[in-house]
């Protein structure tokens with residue numbers, strides 16, 4: 001599958017794996033895949049079936065699979081391990097059906113994607129090449145309309161799409177793919193250009209090897225079309241400042257390029273005017289949420305965004321700040337208590353500041369979920385003020401490298417405010433994973449450590465907003 005994304009990627013995976021840098025997001029995607037795989041065993045096996053272990057070694061897994069498949073389709077087989085033509089596959093689920101096997105590939109996504117069909121075609125080619133047949137090939141993915149009834153009942157979480165016809169059609173291309181992959185693995189590193197394919201369909205872990213990253217302001221900081229960025233790199237540009245302005249077509253890119261070349265941050269007076277016009281008291285709000293692929297609480301859907309924590313800095317009058325927070329580590333559904341505590345702290349007047357509209361979506365979802373709290377939650381929605389648009393319109397610093405995320409903005413106005421300096425948790429996806437892991441852990445010390453890190457992380461987010469508003473106010477005074 002790596003070779004279909006980029007032959008250079010495959011070559012590097014085989015020959016220089018030490019160059020790979022896995023992002024936290026990619027690692028989390030793997031973890032989600034494993035969790036969904038475990039649930040698939042429960043759904044399709046229901047306690048029955050054979051699971052091919054890998055830990056005892058590849059040879060044993062191949063042998064066990066061969067024995068089971070030769071015996072014929074009698075019970076489900078999970079992680080069937082087969083090899084053909086130098087290609088190894090682990091098939092998620094094999095189900096017995098009249099006269100043959102039904103192969104089911106399980107994915108954690110909520111829809112079928114082109115690369116899934118390729119993945120299935122490779123498995124089918126290996127399956128038949130290893131000397132076995134199949135009657136049907138399906139892809140099972142998450143049904144995002146599934147509502148978990150509780151009690152461990154996940155029937156209906158996965159929805160199947162029959163890909164037998166598509167797989168049969170594509171199967172003939174597999175030998176060509178394998179041949180190209182083998183040549184790339186054995187040969188010198190292919191000199192393939194960078195571009196959109198470095199991010200699609202998967203984020204490539206060799207970004208830092210292939211893209212120029214050593215200059216002060218690498219070209220990828222221009223953002224926008226990755227295809228066009230790749231073309232700039234191919235033309236030999238490695239730093240934003242080297243790129244000729246006339247090659248830039250988007251307004252954002254031109255602004256990033258202009259400010260970076262000038263080497264002086266751009267601060268427009270509109271930001272200062274905007275924040276100075278905000279009423280008192282002011283509330284600076286941030287949520288942490290989870291969205292597990294496999295729902296944890298009854299009445300929730302896969303990937304539904306559910307808040308478990310908030311932080312709020314309250315500024316009653318200029319400089320009169322105090323901090324409020326909520327974090328539930330009980331493992332019980334935290335949403336109702338979280339919403340009640342939020343309503344109590346936010347009161348009924350004063351702007352509620354957020355950065356991007358994410359908080360708005362979370363509060364509206366809470367209002368839809370809890371009719372008893374819908375009134376006060378909708379009243380909060382009417383007080384929300386988003387600091388992102390005004391920041392985007394009025395501020396840019398070359399070190400932001402094309403990003404107006406608060407994590408990119410803050411270190412440029414206050415170098416002491418860098419999320420990388422925090423212990424354990426540095427971004428939202430890490431907070432979600434750490435929380436889910438900790439609430440299901442029996443290790444009290446671990447739970448306490450995560451609790452501390454989460455409180456510190458979320459507090460840091462709202463402190464950042466306070467600092468941002470102060471910064472804009474100061475620019476007004478100047």
Ligand code: SF4
Nearest residue numbers: 006009198204206210
């Ligand atoms: S970063 Fe891009 S060019 Fe380099 S290996 Fe990955 S996909 Fe290929």
